[in-house]
Amino acid sequence: MEFIDLGRQYDEIKEQLNLKIQKVLNSHHYIMGEEIIELEKRLAKYVGREFCLTCGSGTEALIIPLMAYDLKESDAVFVPAFTFFASAESISLAGGKPVFVDVDDTFNMSITSLEEQIERVLKEGKLVPKGIMPVDLFGRSADYDKIIPIAEKYGLFVIEDAAQGFGGTLRGKKNGSFGDVSATSFFPAKPLGCYGDGGAIFTDDIELYNKMKSIRVHGSGTNRYDNVRIGINGRMDTIQAAVVLTKLDIFDDELKRRQEIAEMYSKELENTIVVPRMDEDHCSAWAQYTLRAKDEKQREVIMAELKRKDIPTMIYYPKPLHKQTVYKEMGYDQELECCQKLAEQVFSVPMHPYITKD
Ligand SMILES: *Cc1c(COP(=O)(O)O)cnc(C)c1O
Numbered sequence: 001m002e003f004i005d006l007g008r009q010y011d012e013i014k015e016q017l018n019l020k021i022q023k024v025l026n027s028h029h030y031i032m033g034e035e036i037i038e039l040e041k042r043l044a045k046y047v048g049r050e051f052c053l054t055c056g057s058g059t060e061a062l063i064i065p066l067m068a069y070d071l072k073e074s075d076a077v078f079v080p081a082f083t084f085f086a087s088a089e090s091i092s093l094a095g096g097k098p099v100f101v102d103v104d105d106t107f108n109m110s111i112t113s114l115e116e117q118i119e120r121v122l123k124e125g126k127l128v129p130k131g132i133m134p135v136d137l138f139g140r141s142a143d144y145d146k147i148i149p150i151a152e153k154y155g156l157f158v159i160e161d162a163a164q165g166f167g168g169t170l171r172g173k174k175n176g177s178f179g180d181v182s183a184t185s186f187f188p189a190k191p192l193g194c195y196g197d198g199g200a201i202f203t204d205d206i207e208l209y210n211k212m213k214s215i216r217v218h219g220s221g222t223n224r225y226d227n228v229r230i231g232i233n234g235r236m237d238t239i240q241a242a243v244v245l246t247k248l249d250i251f252d253d254e255l256k257r258r259q260e261i262a263e264m265y266s267k268e269l270e271n272t273i274v275v276p277r278m279d280e281d282h283c284s285a286w287a288q289y290t291l292r293a294k295d296e297k298q299r300e301v302i303m304a305e306l307k308r309k310d311i312p313t314m315i316y317y318p319k320p321l322h323k324q325t326v327y328k329e330m331g332y333d334q335e336l337e338c339c340q341k342l343a344e345q346v347f348s349v350p351m352h353p354y355i356t357k358d
Contacts, residue, residue: 001350003312004189006027008354009254013093019090020242032239039245040200040290045246047166047176048085049202050207054236055216055236058163058185061199061272062133064234065159068132068211071096076127078156080109082339083135087161088321097127099324103334104271106277107290108142109134111150118154131157136165136175138316138348139191139285140275144170144178151179159183163199165192168285175285176202182210187235188243190253190256191285194240257353258286264357265289273302274345288316288348296344303347313347 002008003139010017020035029034036054055061062264071077077091088098099121102113114132132151134142142160148324151158158179162168165175166184168191173232186198191207196352211229214220219231262284266275274292277285293299303313320339322332 001311002163002352003128003314003350004352005350005354006188006352008272009247009352012354015251016249017243017246020031020246021239024238024242027238030238031235033241035245036236036239039241040217042245043086043153043176043200044202046173047153047182047202049177049182050204051202051206053209053212053216054241055201055234056080056236057197058183058187058190058199059086060088060232060234061163061183061185061201062086062159063093063214063232064212065183065201065203066090066094066131067094067215067231068208069094069096071129071130071159073097074127075130077123077131077133077159078109078114078129079133079161080135080137080339081319081322081336082107082317082342083137083161083321084163084317085321085324086163087133087135088327091133096130098321098327099127100327100332100334100339102338103137103342106140106143107137108140109147111143111146113336114147114150118150118156129154129156131158131159131193134179135161135163136168136285137286138290139164139168139175141165141168141170141175141178141284142278157181161355163187164190164287165285167251167328169283171281176200178240180205186240187238188234188313191255191287192244192247194243194247195314196237196240198236198240198244200236202312206301226277241259254353259283259350261351261353261355262286262289271321288314289351290316290348292342292345294345299345300346306349311350313349315345315347 021284040052091098104110160182163185186194215231218236219229
């Protein structure tokens with residue numbers, strides 16, 4: 001059994017996909033071809049935002065907006081410690097300081113911890129609170145109903161890390177539409193993946209959009225050889241856009257399948273082990289289906305037994321970000337109780353739209 005069965009998905013879309021890729025090859029527009037423009041239009045409409053910019057990866061989709069905010073060394077951006085490394089890394093790369101926030105049993109940013117950390121930073125007076133980066137971990141929207149008012153109260157920007165969340169909704173509103181700007185990833189294993197690296201940025205703010213568009217191509221001004229700021233090469237390849245366009249056609253059906261599979265898992269497992277939270281407001285994109293063992297020892301036993309039955313499992317994430325070597329050495333020695341507990345308990349089981357009941 002596969003953890004994520006991309007081969008099975010390819011069989012499903014092979015014909016249309018091969019045609020679309022062939023079209024790009026015939027056009028010779030490997031960079032910024034018409035598929036890029038078409039994809040940006042379709043993605044913006046899909047999430048319900050004014051503007052979309054495709055880019056080279058999910059990490060770049062975080063770095064580009066953070067660069068647009070001109071972060072200084074003393075600028076704090078609040079980010080959960082229980083996420084993929086790129087969430088915090090992008091803040092450091094863009095010149096700011098990640099401040100780690102604990103999570104709760106939804107796996108997402110804890111509102112209590114967020115306010116505690118903002119207050120702590122203000123009281124210490126060394127860093128200046130600038131932004132919040134909630135993460136839609138495993139596909140479930142963070143608690144934007146509570147996060148946005150906190151951001152407004154303290155005058156902070158909100159950048160949504162929807163790398164795992166694309167396709168998920170909060171009361172019908174799509175991930176990728178929350179906060180000032182959102183980032184997603186088309187890494188092959190994400191809910192909507194391409195066949196290499198890719199990502200996209202969403203916003204309703206035209207000024208921010210224009211600035212990010214410039215940063216995406218070396219800080220370009222009126223033309224490519226006029227450089228008005230420091231940027232990067234952050235473009236997505238046209239061939240990858242052809243892949244995402246093709247997969248978008250079947251994406252909603254796939255999301256429905258993911259939801260059915262998650263419900264099936266939960267129904268069978270909820271009396272045995274802690275299953276992921278589901279409620280009426282949230283419709284997860286189910287990037288991962290993540291269970292919680294009692295402790296590290298029980299998790300080891302369960303994972304070994306599943307392996308014996310040829311069922312792959314993964315641990316997302318074994319080490320919270322503030323405990324990663326690089327951040328530990330930078331003096332992050334705080335205790336974030338829930339992150340640490342989850343790192344010892346969680347494991348994810350196979351999740352993709354082509355799992356059968358058997
Ligand atoms: C995958 C991921 C990223 C980075 O995306 P890439 O396309 O791999 O660069 C960022 N944040 C989270 C939460 C992710 O899961």
